[in-house]
Amino acid sequence: MEEDELVWIRRCARGEAQACAELVARYGRMVGSIILRTLGRREDVEDLAQEVFLRVFRYLPEFEGRAKLSTWICTVAQRVAVDELRRRQRAVVTAPAEMAAEVPADDDVAHDVEQDERDALLHAALAGLPEKYRLPLVYASIEEIDYDTIAHMLGLPVGTVKTYIFRGKQQLRERLVALAPGRTSP
Amino acid sequence: MNSEQEHAGTELDAQLAQLPQWQPPADFAARLAAAAARQAAEPVTATPPSTSALVWEGFVEYLPLALGVGVLALVLALLPWTQWAAAPVFPWAVAGAGLAGGLALTLRLLRVP
Numbered sequence: 001m002e003e004d005e006l007v008w009i010r011r012c013a014r015g016e017a018q019a020c021a022e023l024v025a026r027y028g029r030m031v032g033s034i035i036l037r038t039l040g041r042r043e044d045v046e047d048l049a050q051e052v053f054l055r056v057f058r059y060l061p062e063f064e065g066r067a068k069l070s071t072w073i074c075t076v077a078q079r080v081a082v083d084e085l086r087r088r089q090r091a092v093v094t095a096p097a098e099m100a101a102e103v104p105a106d107d108d109v110a111h112d113v114e115q116d117e118r119d120a121l122l123h124a125a126l127a128g129l130p131e132k133y134r135l136p137l138v139y140a141s142i143e144e145i146d147y148d149t150i151a152h153m154l155g156l157p158v159g160t161v162k163t164y165i166f167r168g169k170q171q172l173r174e175r176l177v178a179l180a181p182g183r184t185s186p
Numbered sequence: 187m188n189s190e191q192e193h194a195g196t197e198l199d200a201q202l203a204q205l206p207q208w209q210p211p212a213d214f215a216a217r218l219a220a221a222a223a224r225q226a227a228e229p230v231t232a233t234p235p236s237t238s239a240l241v242w243e244g245f246v247e248y249l250p251l252a253l254g255v256g257v258l259a260l261v262l263a264l265l266p267w268t269q270w271a272a273a274p275v276f277p278w279a280v281a282g283a284g285l286a287g288g289l290a291l292t293l294r295l296l297r298v299p
Contacts, residue, residue, distance in 0.1 A: 015226020021219035028215060032208025045208050050218060057222040122201050141202040169198060176198075 005069060013060040024053055027070065030144045031077040034153075037138040038081035040127060048084060052077045071149045078139075078153040125175035133168030136161050 011019035032049045036042060055076055063072060126134055139150045147165075151158040270276055 012222070013226075015223040017219040017223050020222040021215040024210070024215040024218045028210040029207060032210060036208045037205065042206075042208070046211070046214070049208070049210070049214075050221070053218050054221060054225060057225060118201065119204075122205075137202070138205065141199075141205055142207070173198060 006065070009060055009063060009069065012057060015057070020053075020057060023056075027073050028053075030070070030142065031073060033142050034074060034077040034139065034145075035081040035084075037142070038078065038085055038135065040123075044084065048080055049077075052080050055080070067152055068149075070144070071152045074145060074149050075153045078135075082135075121176055121179050122172075125172050125179055128175055129168060129171055133164050133171060136164045137168035137172070140165050 008019055008022070012023050028049065031052050032045050035045045035048045035052070039045070039048075052073070056073055059076075063069070067075075126138065129137070136150050136154065136156075139145050139153065140147070147158050147161050150156075151161045154161065156164075
């Protein structure tokens with residue numbers, strides 16, 4: 001770990017507002033995206049992201065630096081999100097409709113109906129995937145997260161994560177074809 | 187892999203990359219920083235439990251377990267093991283139970299995400 005990061009972590013652990021705000025600004029989007037993609041619903045993301053950061057601040061003094069700070073924060077976020085998912089397993093069942101509503105709407109641009117349909121199909125197909133394939137697959141599409149981080153988050157070897165992502169994509173393609181037989185791709 | 191499959195794979199990757207990301211509200215970092223400062227300022231007030239409280243807690247927690255183990259041991263001791271062990275089906279029953287246990291454990295481990 002770099003000296004600058006260590007100093008920054010110590011400042012956060014002491015509760016220095018500016019350092020904490022910097023940490024939230026740097027990792028907030030990533031943490032929220034992990035929660036959003038784990039749960040498939042936007043409603044609770046902000047509350048859970050707050051919980052993640054409060055846990056991070058509380059346990060920062062115990063952070064030993066064996067993993068990267070970002071990896072550690074991702075792991076905390078993933079655990080909080082999965083705990084929530086376990087508490088309401090039914091959220092996964094209702095995910096297709098709710099995730100379809102997550103497609104960003106832009107009032108200034110005319111909606112591409114075909115694109116919306118494709119997104120809704122993708123969300124429906126994703127919601128139907130087994131959790132062990134769905135989670136690595138959706139985490140892998142978050143910009144800031146690499147395979148090593150996903151492996152750390154899920155407590156799996158990197159090779160297994162790659163296999164799950166590969167199989168997840170295969171199953172996703174099959175589900176997409178099953179949901180919309182007329183489409184030729186993806 | 188043919189070119190059609192490659193194209194489908196690329197398109198799927200592109201779609202996955204467009205899954206919604208979360209954008210924190212404008213005041214999110216400031217609110218959390220304030221909460222973190224409050225959290226750091228909170229004194230640790232919890233007092234460690236006394237030894238007698240710990241002993242009593244352990245006693246209450248483990249008493250039913252200890253009683254259950256005692257009763258089970260008594261029941262097992264009263265069973266006609268010698269007679270059963272002499273039966274020709276006994277080794278098969280033991281092997282079957284072991285196999286079923288092993289299979290159940292393996293399936294359980296495979297289901298862990």
